[in-house]
Amino acid sequence: MTASLFYLFAVGLLGASLFVVLNPNPMYSVVALVFGFANLAAIYFLLEAYFIGALQVLVYAGAIMVLFLFVVMLLNVQSDADHPSLPRVFRIGSWWFGALALVFIGLFLLLVGRSALALLAPSEVPPTQIGSVSQVGEALFTRYLLPFELASLLLTVALIGTVFLAKKKI
C-alpha cells in the first residue's frame, strides 16, 4: 500500500514539476508548483515525518506560493503564447487532468487526516519516527546549531541586498 502510494505521489510530483517548466503561462506554472509541493508533503507523510510534511504545506504550498502568485500578478506577466507550447495532454483544459487532480487531492486529504490522527494520539506513534516536532527542534539546536545560525546569517545578507538594491532612495 505504502509503496504504491509513494509511486503515485512521486509521479504526481514529477508531472507537476514538468508542467511548471513546460507551461507557457506563469500563472498555471505557479498553481502546478503548489500541486507539486502538496505531493512532496504527501511523501513526507508517508515517511511518517508528519511535522515536516505539515511545514511543507504551511510554508511552501501556503506562504511562499502566495508570495509567488502576488509577484506574478503584480508584474502582470504575459504568457509567452508565441512559443511552442506543451502537448495537448498537459493543458489545464483537458478533462482527464481535472479528474486526475481530484484523485490526488482526495488521496492527499486521506493522508492528512490519517497523520492528523497520528499526531493527536501520541501513544500510537511508533518510537522510530523521524521528523516529529521535538526531534526536529532538538536536532536544530544541538547537532545542526551551526548550520541554523549560518542560514540565518545568509538570510540577513539576502535581506540587506534586497533592500539596498531595490530601494529607490537610500
Added chain:
Amino acid sequence: MNAADILSTLPELVLTVTALGLLLLEVMGKPPRARFVWVALGGVGLALGLEFAVPSEGQFYAGMISVDLFTRFFNVLFLTTAAGSLLISVPYLRRTLEERGEYYALTLFATVGMMFMAKAHDLTITFLGLELLSVSLYILVAFYRNRVRSNEAGLKYLLLGAFSTGFFLFGIALIYGSTGTTHYDGIRLAIGSGEQLSMALTVTGFGLLIIGFAFKVALVPFHMYAPDVYEGAPTPITAFVSTGPKVAGFAAFLKVIATAFAFTTQHWWGILWILAAITMTVGNITALRQDNLKRMLAFSGVAHAGYLAIAIMVGSADSAFALLFYLAAYAITTLGAFGIVSLIEGEDESGLDMDSYRGLARRSPYLAGVFALIMLSLAGFPPTAGFLGKFFIFSAAIDEGYTWLVIIAVVNSLISVYYYLRPVVAMYMQEPADESAVAVPAFIVPVLLLVVLVALGLGLFPMSLVKNSIAAAGSLF
C-alpha cells in the same frame, strides 16, 4: 555547544559582529563614513590576531567544522585578501562618492562565508558558506546601482550562480541519499566499508559537486559568466571576485576530495583531466585577443583555474601543497593587479584599455615596476612566486605520471607570456600620452608592498611559505 565550540569560530564571530556593527553605524549615521574602513580593518586585524592567539584543533559543533593547520592557512589568506580588497576599495569608493557601510559589511560577510567553506567538515556547512559568499558577492557586483553594466553583471552572476547552486545542492542530496550522511568522515566510512546504497548514486552526486565547484572557480565550460561579471563589476570588487571565490572554492574542493572521498572517485579523473586541459587552453587563447585589462585578467584567472585543477586532479600530498602555494601567490598578485588597474582607470570606466598603460614607466616608475613584477609572476617567470607555484604543480603532476597534461600546461604558459608582456611593453617601450604622474593613494601602498613581498620575496626565499603549505596540506592526509 560549549566554550571550545565558540573559541573555534572566534575569528568568524568577530567578523560577523563587526559587519553587523558597520550596518548599525550606517543606519545611525553618526561617525563620518570615512571612518568605516578603519572599523572594518580593525575587525579583520582582530580576527587575524585571534587566529594565532586562540588556536584550536579538532572537530567542533558536533563535527560540523574541523579546525587544523589547513584551515588556519586559508583563514590567514582569506583575511589578508579581505584586508587588501578593503584597502584597494577606499580610493575608488571615495572618487565615485559611493562609500557606504554596506560595502564594507558585505565584504566581511563574504569573508565569513569563505572561512566557513575551508572549515566545513559537513556538506551542509560547505553549502551554507558557499551561499553566504556568493550572495554577498552578487550584491557587491551590482553595488553601483546607477551603472547599467554593474547591474547587468550582478544579475548575470545571480542567475547563473543560482543555477550552479542547484547542481551543487542536488549533488549533496544524492550523496546523502546514497551514504545516509553529509559528514565528511561519515561519507568516507560509508564508501570505504561499502555500506552505501549504490556507488552509481555517490559518483553521480560527486559529479554534480564538481559542476558546482567548477562554476565557482570558473573552469571552462562553466566560465561564461566570468568575463562579463569581472568587467561589469566595480574594479575593487573584481579584485575580490577573482580571488576570494577561487581560493575558497579550491580550498573546499580539495578538502571534500581529500577528506570525504579520500581520492577514491577515479571515475571522474578523466573528466577533470579534460576540464583542466580545455580550461587552460580556452582561457589563454581568449586572453590573447582582449584589449580591456579587466577582461584580460578575467581570462587569465580562468587559465590559472586550469593549472590549479591539475593539482586537484593529481591528488597527492605534493600536489596539495603546490595548490596551497600557488593559491597564495595567485591571490595576492591578482589583488595587486586589479588595485593598479583601479588606479589607472579614469572616470566612467575609461582607461581600461592597453593604450592607457603607454609610457607608465616614465610617468610613475615605481607603479610600473610593481605592475611589471605582477605580470611576470602571473606569467611564471623566475625568480617570482608565480614561477615556483607552477613548478611545484607541474613537478607533482609529472611524479604521478600526468606527462601529457603537463606538456599542455607548459605550452599554455608559453602562450600566456604574450598577453602578460603586452602591458609591460606598453609601459616601458611606448611614449606616454601625457607626462603627469599617476596619483597613488596611501591606502594602496601597503597592498603594493605586500605584492612585492609575495611575488619577489617568496620567489627568492620561498621556504617560509613552503613549510607552512606543507604543514597545512599535511593535515588533510
